[in-house]
Amino acid sequence: MAAFVSFWSFRMRTFRLVIACPDGVGIVAKVSNFLATYNGWITEASHHSDNHNGWFFMRHEIRADSLPFDIDGFRQAFAPIAKQFSMEWRITDSEQKKRVVLMASRESHCLADLLHRWHSDELDCDIPCVISNHNDLRSMVEWHGIPFHHVPVNPLDKAPAFAEVTRLVREAGADVVVLARYMQILPPDLCQEFAQRVINIHHSFLPSFIGAKPYHQASLRGVKLIGATSHYVTEELDAGPIIEQDVVRISHRDSIEELVRLGKDVEKMVLARGLRYHLEDRVLVHNNKTVVFD
Amino acid sequence: MAAFVSFWSFRMRTFRLVIACPDGVGIVAKVSNFLATYNGWITEASHHSDNHNGWFFMRHEIRADSLPFDIDGFRQAFAPIAKQFSMEWRITDSEQKKRVVLMASRESHCLADLLHRWHSDELDCDIPCVISNHNDLRSMVEWHGIPFHHVPVNPLDKAPAFAEVTRLVREAGADVVVLARYMQILPPDLCQEFAQRVINIHHSFLPSFIGAKPYHQASLRGVKLIGATSHYVTEELDAGPIIEQDVVRISHRDSIEELVRLGKDVEKMVLARGLRYHLEDRVLVHNNKTVVFD
Amino acid sequence: MAAFVSFWSFRMRTFRLVIACPDGVGIVAKVSNFLATYNGWITEASHHSDNHNGWFFMRHEIRADSLPFDIDGFRQAFAPIAKQFSMEWRITDSEQKKRVVLMASRESHCLADLLHRWHSDELDCDIPCVISNHNDLRSMVEWHGIPFHHVPVNPLDKAPAFAEVTRLVREAGADVVVLARYMQILPPDLCQEFAQRVINIHHSFLPSFIGAKPYHQASLRGVKLIGATSHYVTEELDAGPIIEQDVVRISHRDSIEELVRLGKDVEKMVLARGLRYHLEDRVLVHNNKTVVFD
Amino acid sequence: MAAFVSFWSFRMRTFRLVIACPDGVGIVAKVSNFLATYNGWITEASHHSDNHNGWFFMRHEIRADSLPFDIDGFRQAFAPIAKQFSMEWRITDSEQKKRVVLMASRESHCLADLLHRWHSDELDCDIPCVISNHNDLRSMVEWHGIPFHHVPVNPLDKAPAFAEVTRLVREAGADVVVLARYMQILPPDLCQEFAQRVINIHHSFLPSFIGAKPYHQASLRGVKLIGATSHYVTEELDAGPIIEQDVVRISHRDSIEELVRLGKDVEKMVLARGLRYHLEDRVLVHNNKTVVFD
Structure with a gap:
């Protein structure tokens, strides 16, 4: 077989x-007109009108080399339109890689999965560091050339640990924090400071089995499918906007240990997909729900 | 193409x-030995040991014509073994069709689905009658040659209606009652009289969204999959042993009306599968959970 | 529960x-601008650029009552833009129900499924008639108030039958013909006359198991999933543009008869979804492939 | 959260x-009786009668500590029964870890996935070495403490490379060889020597898209789902007994590069599941098909 040449090397620079x-x-017309005026080459366009709450969502991906200005120029030129329609909006550059801080505890499956996707150029981001309350995964992280910070959490006084976490996340210039089975509840001020920028993977099909030991809860209830949910973290436990979910079939033959094993694969997939959507600016949050332009 | 010749006509008579x-x-050995002693031809065998609660489950399907006795003879011959191991057990004859009373309200999708499966010989049972609190589906039911009973429920005094329902179910000699979107909560005494013999379809992935308007609840929470659950009815609402569940992917584009539409297909499938398992004696209930030997 | 009030009664009139x-x-801008100029209220918009062959696809759904002209007025006003960009295009009115001729043989599952969806207002179309080469399903069809035409096919001389089928389809003013397990191969001239307007359900996951007895083929090969495919009929057998596909898991326990039974549910779903996409003008065909704006 | 204590440490020793x-x-009775005579504690039992070809399949998992003999003693004691019923049979010891040689090329996803599952104690086997025709994955393999052999394949004369591969596989005492996207066709003599002991992952839903570039073939045909297949390697390309398959939904939006990316996740899952079934002696091959007692 011929060598596999990564297609990512040919990834085109776009503005989103x-x-x-x-x-x-007239919103679509105004925006499309703006883009056409400047000969913007649209590679992807998605709209959504939410008829229940009268809100409109839109995402365009435009070839950067087709436009006569850089991203700041875009911002200036587009600002009047944004103002006219009271838009919440952002423009991002696909070449400005987002900075993702990963947090984990002792279980390696989600972390290993994300690191491998990053390492094989499947996840388009930078990973400035990994933070963990345990030291177990240090070697795996460092093999990838990524700094590993061990920040133990004292169950009797968690504040110092979270102060240190906050410091590290800020220092890393994180655009997004991923709780890859971190297994600690973040304090409210951290949730607020990084609102819609902390992604958690919960090992159940929310809103079922909120909180601790969801696989035990699932086994007790006798469900026939188990799932996982990636969501933005809010102050209320496991109640933030859901980005992605999936399930896998189980049966009476599966012990809790089997549920844990089967669930891992769902967790990995659901977290990786959720993070990808976020990195590609495909997720819009409104009323504690997400629009995902996949 | 040659005409389709139903394979059901060749369905072999078995004891279950x-x-x-x-x-x-020694349980398996004892039972297998018993069957071998009488030259029983086993067409299907399933075992399950639940290590958490030390319980054992077993199902055999045996060609009736391979055994030297009828079902009563089987019962007598097997009784000592059952007693020795303190078995809860039953033996059923595949030619003794179970009698299924269907109950519905105004929505036709689950009822039409079950009637068609029965009519095309896919569901091996008798349907002595359909009971509904509305008259809308009478013509559809009667086209199938099945009696239709309209038992309106007075919201201010439901007792007379449920007395009539109970009378009809008893009169029909029902082995099992299927709530095919009946949309009324059965009174406790009915639940008790027909324990593990009333199957309901709930239009959510339980334990999420118990009670009324689950699709509205699902839309409000912003889940990415919706589901349905068939379960045995107990006195506690939507908390009985789960027989079968499934889900379908949705997105932000789907209004509540779309959820209702998409959900219908899941409801139909999950109810039909659950009923089939029950009819074929594949479901064993223990500790409010089911073992389903599919 | 309160009575279910069909949401379909509130279905808004749109142009597609x-x-x-x-x-x-500039295509999007031009079209959006056109719509905005006339205050068109866009309820749904979908674009797709196929980078491999340089083709662009677009679908808008617009509230009819927001526009100052009827559908003919729209056609006239839009024609210059269509010409400028060499568009293949159409505009349809959601209130002009498409006329769907259903064709079946002896097996009832797909036909019963479509009839029920139509009868319960889930499929927005007219069904002028059903044509079958057998008489078995007459009563079911006629209960729905739909004319049933029995056109037997003489295996030694099929031409007269297909002449009659063609006559009936023309007479019915069919916009689309659905082969709901019709089990006869249409002659080339019929395929040509109704190109991209005949939808077939094939009972395999194409391109696997083309032709006769796909479940037997699947069993012989020992696959672990079986599927179904809805596609537009072309002269080459089972090679037309695929609209929709799905699969279901099977195991070594499943006999061919079980595959047939399990497959039926997939066939029904895949055909109903494919037809729905077609009826809502969501399917665009290019290079023997489909773009489906679902 | 408390530290996760691996349940694998408590894995019970069993004979299979x-x-x-x-x-x-009488087969089941004879075997069950044998086990009961020696007080064998059956933790799992599976049977299958294939009515089409009159073949019977059976798998028991028995607690080793419940039996009065070791595995050789078992073999001797059971031999007469095996002879009586002309059984093809084997007994394996869960503590005798199977030796798995992994082969890869340049793409890392399947290899990384299997290595991580092994490293986190999810796959119960030994991995004596990894063989690759390229050097790219050496560092990843060696981080896991596993020897890496680089055996380049000269496209003009492949024989020396395969002679070396054969030598290495023999030397490693391999019970099973896994082609984790090795991308080379094994020569017939190697296929024969290791019949039913070489597992390949093919990146399509077989029998669709046999051979090279299946994702390109899938894109060209316009399928709506893509899949992967793990199977035992035979001399005929991609035609061996299928162990496991799965699919993922795609759409017109997905370029071939996206198919490759989405397919990777299916490949990983399907290969890992197939290997797990093999390692746990759950796969029985007959007539180029598998019985998988999952």
């Missing part, structure tokens, strides 16, 4: 224009 | 031996 | 603008 | 008795 605003006539 | 008892060494 | 053309800058 | 033979009355 992401908009949410009150719905109304 | 279903056993649950405390686990221990 | 469906476009395929060579890709280029 | 795997049998295939012509079907007949």
